[in-house]
Amino acid sequence: LYNLVYKLDIHMLKKILPKLFLFCFLYLNTEFVFAQSSSLDEDFLESLPPSVKDELELQNEIKEETDLEQLFQSDTSQKTNKYILEKLKSQLEELENRLDNTNQNENNLTRFGSEIFSSLQSTFTPINVPVVPSEYFLGFGDKLSVSFYGQLSENYELFINRDGTLTVPEFGKISLNNKTLDEARNEIRRLINESAIGVNVELDLIEMREIQVAVLGRAKNPGIYTVSANSNILSILNIAGGISDSGSFRSIALMRDGKLISKYDLYDIFVFGKLPLNMRVRSGDVILVDPVKKLIPVTGGVNLPAIYEIKDGESLQDLLKFAGDLSDSFKGFNYVEVKKYSVDKYQITKVQKDNFNNYIINSRDSVLVPYYQSDPIFLEEVTISGMVNKPGKYFIQDGDTLTDLINKAGGYKEGAYEFGISLFRESALNTEREFAELNYAEAVNYIVSSLGRPGVNIGPQALDFVVEELRSRRSKGRLVMDYDFLAAQQNQALDIELIHGDQIYIPKLERVVYLVGEFHNPANHTFNPSSSIKDYVHASGGMKEDAYENLIVIDPDGSSSLYKTKFFANNDNTIYPGSVIYAPRDIGQLDGISYASAVAPILSSLALSLASLNSISD
Known part of the structure; x- marks a missing residue:
């Protein structure tokens, strides 16, 4: 219970x-x-x-x-x-x-x-020890436990006979039919005390008759x-x-x-x-x-909406009592609608609250109690971590922005890298996953259908590589954004509005440029404002023979761009602290498949956006 x-x-x-x-x-x-x-x-x-x-x-x-x-x-x-x-x-x-x-x-x-x-x-x-109410009357088939203690110590389990009597060994019969347990106990004590002194009696019902x-x-x-x-x-x-x-x-x-x-x-x-x-x-x-006579549905602003049975002459007030009375959601209304059905039509009558007790309910009526219930308001929260003075979870309201959140978190710590702020959002994550599933299916289907065609130069190893790279993608849901704390404080149009579930990470400034992929000596290099992409590639030993001819450059804010290594190529890429230079492997030209779908995401620990890779075209 x-x-x-x-x-x-x-x-x-x-x-x-x-x-x-x-x-x-x-x-x-x-x-x-x-x-x-x-x-x-x-x-x-x-x-x-x-x-x-x-x-x-x-x-x-x-x-x-x-x-x-x-x-x-x-x-x-x-x-x-x-x-x-x-x-x-x-x-x-x-x-x-x-x-x-x-x-x-x-x-x-x-x-x-x-x-x-x-x-x-x-x-x-059956339950071994029945609960005996005071109004229970003994009769044929009941099983009693009779215990003697004092001058005589005995215990008997006895059934009441068909004639309503109980036979007590050595003491005789006594009529217990239609007697309560207390009355039977007194009768047995009287019987015992007539022939024995100093004997106490206890009587219990241990089995009830059927x-x-x-x-x-x-x-x-x-x-x-x-x-x-x-x-x-x-x-x-x-x-x-x-x-x-x-x-x-x-x-x-x-x-x-x-x-x-x-x-x-x-x-x-x-x-x-x-x-x-x-x-x-x-x-x-x-x-x-x-048989039932009148069944009346009651719905709306009552505590127990259901179909209720009423008797002749019962009123709307009686019916509402059966339904647990009017609920709090009825507040503000002063009437109840009664829908009265005939054979081929119905009409609705509004019964005022002060007339509930006089309004008689009839067959085929339905009662509709008006009500208003506001939608629950759930608190929305976002998380901020990294280089702020008070990282943690914060409740937000409609219209709160990233600048508001940073101010609530006590502002930046010394050494915070604003250009590398990461904002992760569930809707972006879902979009990435949907795109990844579609992209994977389309890429595999195209590759399989293209094998053996003239002009398609791809072997089994390349196929395994592409499939594994596509399968191993990990969506992050990062938004690529251009954010400046000072500019956003002066111009709200430059700010970013937050929604429930957003996660913001403020990184620490590290003067490092990351070179990963098909380099002879991939390494992390100290950022030098005067160094170009060619300088960093040269410092990593140059590109391998099986490297793709173009590089991918990922900025700290998550945006990406293609760097062409051919002579006379027009490149305007800028390298920042925290930039990533990625040299993908050359797996052969696959007509109809975007290059982004054939490369793996950059190291998951760098939290790169899949959307940024998808923006790169062949």
Whole structure:
């Protein structure tokens, strides 16, 4: 029970307290209940009124047949066939009701109360120590533990006899029929004290007797059930599968010896948590579920939208109470709409709040409670790390910019490299991944289809290389941006607006130029403002023979450009601290495939943007 309550949302707890109360009650009162119908007991049948007896005998006859088709053979009685047809007709009506409810229920509402029986315990195996209510009366079949201590020390486990008496060894018989456990304890003490002095007696009920009860009418599985004598109407209805779609939750009769003992309205329990004290049953009792009359859908600004059953004369106010009253989302409205259906049309009536108690609900009505519920506002956050004074996560609002974030983070630390700022964004990452998947598929398909064609000079090793390079790409989601902190403070148009999930990294200035790829001696060189790309290439031993004729230059901000090594080539590349000069391998000219799709991304640790590589054309 604790685990059940723990899993519930706190704001829903108020709504299900009656159900929780019901669950506890049934759990403590379903000992020795068995969830299946038993064979008919002759004594039990004789105690029933003739009409009820005939119906049960027919139903039992049908249940014992293994093949339904056999019931329509020539040797089947006309009375049995009539009963079968009536039962099939009832089932068809119930199916039609289900279809009608489904078609009319646009909001997928469920009938209130139906989930109660479906959520209760589904097994009813015997419990060793029954919980005995004060109103439980002993009878034939109950097993008692009788313990003596003091001058006499004995313990007996005894059954109450068919005549209602208990035989106590060495002391004789005593009548306990229809006595409570306390009364029985006093009677046994009186019997013992008549012939023994200084003997104390303890009496406990260790096994309850079983009784047979009939569940008839619009229950899901009508029939005769063998249950514990401690059972109540709710626990027995649960064994019978609950109330059918055409049955009433608000009109359930308890019959005894052909007479009406009481009628029960389950809404008293489900809605208001009022559990009647006289719901105990006796052997031979009949629980009769009446047909349902009016089902009214209630949706909108109530705490428990559902389909509710109402009685004649009940008002809109009563219906709203069943639905858990108006919710907070109704605030600001002063009316409820009632949709009244006729055979071929409907009309909507607005009922003012001060008239709820006087407005009577009728069949085919639907209640729509207006409501307003604002969308939840989620806090948005970004992360900044690296060379700022207060790195970490920061909450942002619409319109916050990179400059705002840097100011919140206490500004740059000394040595921060603004030109190398990296901004990673999820939308850019998703775009890169989509492009990479498409590019990979297109490149592989083209290469495979081009093998063996004239003019295509590519061998198996080159193919393996291209496929592996394309497969090993790692998307980063980095945005290439031109950002200047001072300029952005003066002109907001030069700033960069942030969105939820952005990650910003401020690197430290390192006066290094990285040369990677197909160089004889790839290395990291100290940045020299007067050095050109040729100088850095020469310092790395020049390019290998299998290097591609052009270089790729990646700036610290993530942008990239192509550097042509041919004579008289017009290059305007600029080298900065942190620039990368990459010499790709020459894998042969592949017509129709962009060069960027045939080269691997630069070292993942450099956080290069795939988008920047894609911008390079052959």
